[in-house]
Amino acid sequence: MKESNRIELKRKLNDSLEKEVVAFLNYREGGYIYIGIDDATDTVVGVSNPDAVQLKVKDRIKNNIMPSTLGLFDVIAEQHEGKDIIKITVASGSEKPYYLKKQGMSERGCFIRIGSATEPMPVRMIEDLFSRRIRNSIGTIKSRKKDLTFEQLKIYYSETPLKLNDKFAHNLELLTEDGEFNYAAYLLSDSNGLSIKVAKYSSLDRVDLIENEEYGYCSLIKATKQVLAKLEIENKTFAKITPQKRQERKLIDPVALREAVINAMIHNNYANEIPPKFELFPDRLEITSAGGLPAEFDENEFFMGYSVPRNKELMRIFKDLEMVEYLGSGVPRILRKYPRSIFTFTPNFLRITFPFEESLEGSQTGSQTGSQTGSQTGGQTSLTEAQLAVYNILKKDITASRQSIADNLGINPSAVQKHIELLKKSGYIQRIGTFKGYWEILK
Numbered sequence: 001m002k003e004s005n006r007i008e009l010k011r012k013l014n015d016s017l018e019k020e021v022v023a024f025l026n027y028r029e030g031g032y033i034y035i036g037i038d039d040a041t042d043t044v045v046g047v048s049n050p051d052a053v054q055l056k057v058k059d060r061i062k063n064n065i066m067p068s069t070l071g072l073f074d075v076i077a078e079q080h081e082g083k084d085i086i087k088i089t090v091a092s093g094s095e096k097p098y099y100l101k102k103q104g105m106s107e108r109g110c111f112i113r114i115g116s117a118t119e120p121m122p123v124r125m126i127e128d129l130f131s132r133r134i135r136n137s138i139g140t141i142k143s144r145k146k147d148l149t150f151e152q153l154k155i156y157y158s159e160t161p162l163k164l165n166d167k168f169a170h171n172l173e174l175l176t177e178d179g180e181f182n183y184a185a186y187l188l189s190d191s192n193g194l195s196i197k198v199a200k201y202s203s204l205d206r207v208d209l210i211e212n213e214e215y216g217y218c219s220l221i222k223a224t225k226q227v228l229a230k231l232e233i234e235n236k237t238f239a240k241i242t243p244q245k246r247q248e249r250k251l252i253d254p255v256a257l258r259e260a261v262i263n264a265m266i267h268n269n270y271a272n273e274i275p276p277k278f279e280l281f282p283d284r285l286e287i288t289s290a291g292g293l294p295a296e297f298d299e300n301e302f303f304m305g306y307s308v309p310r311n312k313e314l315m316r317i318f319k320d321l322e323m324v325e326y327l328g329s330g331v332p333r334i335l336r337k338y339p340r341s342i343f344t345f346t347p348n349f350l351r352i353t354f355p356f357e358e359s360l361e362g363s364q365t366g367s368q369t370g371s372q373t374g375s376q377t378g379g380q381t382s383l384t385e386a387q388l389a390v391y392n393i394l395k396k397d398i399t400a401s402r403q404s405i406a407d408n409l410g411i412n413p414s415a416v417q418k419h420i421e422l423l424k425k426s427g428y429i430q431r432i433g434t435f436k437g438y439w440e441i442l443k
Helices: 017-026 050-064 123-131 151-158 183-188 220-234 254-267 299-303 312-320 330-335 385-396 402-409 413-425
Strands: 007-010 031-035 073-080 083-090 111-114 117-120 197-201 209-214 237-241 246-250 277-281 284-290 343-345 349-355 429-432 438-441
Touching (some): 007 017, 017 050, 017 117, 050 083, 220 312, 254 284, 254 312, 299 343
Parallel strands (some): 197 277
Antiparallel strands (some): 237 246, 429 438
């Protein structure tokens, strides 16, 4: 692993942490900071007390940077070469410029990532970013109602180690600058005016509506869980008994389905009070959310998993409740099973169309929709699009590193490692040697 425009290595936690986090928050692609890896030698040295370091990192990022960074970073412990390290994932923020609280919005407080270096931000860039700062967000819009209650939210938090105290509205950023409930609070309250429907049609178009279930007018967390439960019921399982074993297949991959629903709920543009919608047809499920691509992003960057949370207040709460694993994980998880073509972008909307799998009785080989293209022959096990891409790189370069593969495909090294493990388990490759070894292609 080497330093790059999106990767910063640190031997240990030091005074420059906040400066590097600010640089990634201001960088359009965000980035990663690894503590426990020597930046001069790329050697894993580890950290002695990862839990304590995690707490310090979270506290410093939360309290020493402005505007608020809640919902824009993850801090997790990982193991590399048998040693504990800390990985900090930083999303590109929507309220640029971010700056060190003690230095203010100045050249001494604002930083930007340039190549593998963190540089002071020029005054002109600071002024330009500030003039374009997104102010019409659910964190700054006042709630339509003042007398909000949050019993549902408190119940969900009570099921986690995190409990809500009397200052929860302030701690969860559910208040405007003048102390009134904001639109995020309105969405998370027990009663609101947001209608979220799951519609079902008997025809391939939107003419013959046979079911229209309402899951809105309540806390967005509760609505999300109800939509997930409904679609789980609709996502029926095909089964076939063979002499070897019982074969099963879902209409839609469950992991991809869950990620798509939660992404639609979190990243929807609620400023215009347009909720996400879920529509079932005989051959597909369509999930449509308002907002289109994040500002300044193109489709390739979206598919690479760069994270720019549109509603950081919602992202933080969904993470607290463990409904989101980590920043930027949703789209890559979907692309493990489906091709990019299931996504449709317009200036104001984003739609994901999941084609239904055929029944196991439909063909001898089984349906191969999504990213399982069936391009492998000779009796090989089907690979996903991402696994096949990693496999093809290793065939061309048996010394390719995880980092070089990640750079080539625009994904995280940790994702590459998972694909490599699956390729090894499936008998496609095996490792010869260790640090200076190579990959032997078996199929």
